[in-house]
Amino acid sequence: MAYLDTGRGRVYYEHHAGEKLPVLLIHAWAMSTRVWDSTLSALQEAGHSVVAFDHRGCSQSDKDFDDFSIGAVAGDAVAICDGLGLEKVAVNGWSLGGAVATEVAHRIGGRCAGLILTCGASPRYTQAEGFPHGGTADDVRATVAAIRPDRASFFHGISRAVCARPVGEAVLDWMWSVFMEAAPGADRTLGELATIDQRDILAALDVPLLSIVGSDDVFTPPGIGEFAAQIAKRPRLVRFEDCGHGPMFEEYDRYCAELLGFLARLE
Known part of the structure; x- marks a missing residue:
């Protein structure tokens, strides 16, 4: 167990040693x-070093930060990588973690070996000129407002909408329990998806990109990940048919195969 001391609060992280290329795993909002435990096991078995951390306001990280922005979360990730002395790292972000991952890749520059967007909310999450994908900024704001009156019921419903394929009540209840550890401050991180625009950043990244989308994803429409692959310099797009927002849960074997195959091409 380890913590990054930001000077305004602590961020929980884990570093699992390995001989192969380190992989930074960035969870969803x-x-x-x-949520990465099964993926982490596959990466470790393949020999990779793995780093994972809890966003500000989530799980074992402190809950009373002043700044919960996507940029602040990305800064924590960069500081963790710097503290560990990682010269090269592949960055994998799920959902909102995809926006964090893109920002991390941008900040570390040539130290980023590759970027993986797992149903990632990048380069945008809401519609804008030249970007017809996703919902509206008002939709995001309405979601944030809907959480406040009854967080337990809200997260119970969200946990049951993540996957399009049956994954079992135990998995759904487990996801609900994870959601319930998030503090209200983390809602501000979600709220930033209303306006964040990373199109220029993503298009400028000269790193291999793996964009994984689920055809039945109700949280991050596949058009977002497909757009990311269209503007990236070195893209690979993988579409999981009849899959929702959690390919690592719904199609674990294929997800790991795609991830490990991509990482093998980076070394």
Whole structure:
């Protein structure tokens, strides 16, 4: 167990040693490092070093930060990588974690070996000129407002909408329990998806990109990940048919195969 001391609060992280290229895993909004446990096992078995952390306000990280922005979360990730002395790292972000991952890749520059967007909310999450994908900024704001009156019921419903394929009640209940560890401050991180625009950043990244989308994803429409692959310099797009927002849960074997195959081409 380790913590990054930001000077304004602590961020929980894990570093699992390995001989191969380190992989930084960035979880979705209001979740935790634990959502990566099965993926982490596959990466470790393949020999990779793995780093994962809890966003500000989530799980084992402190809940009373002043700044919960996507940029602040990305800054924590960069500081963790710097503290570990990682010269090269592949960055994998799920959902909102995709926006964090793109910002991390931008900040570390040539130290980024590759970027993976797992149903990632990048380069945008809402519609804009030249970007017809996703919902509207008002939709995001309405979602944030809907959380406040009854967080338990809200997260219960969200946990049951993540996957399009049956994954079992135990998995759904587990996801609900993870969501319930997130503090209200983390809602401000979600709120930033209303306006964040990373199109220029993503288009400028000269790193291999793996964009994984689920055809039945109700949180990050596949058009977002497809757009990311269209503007990236060195893209690979993988579409999981009949899959929702959690390919690592819904199609674990294929997800790991795609991820490990991509990483093998980076070394």
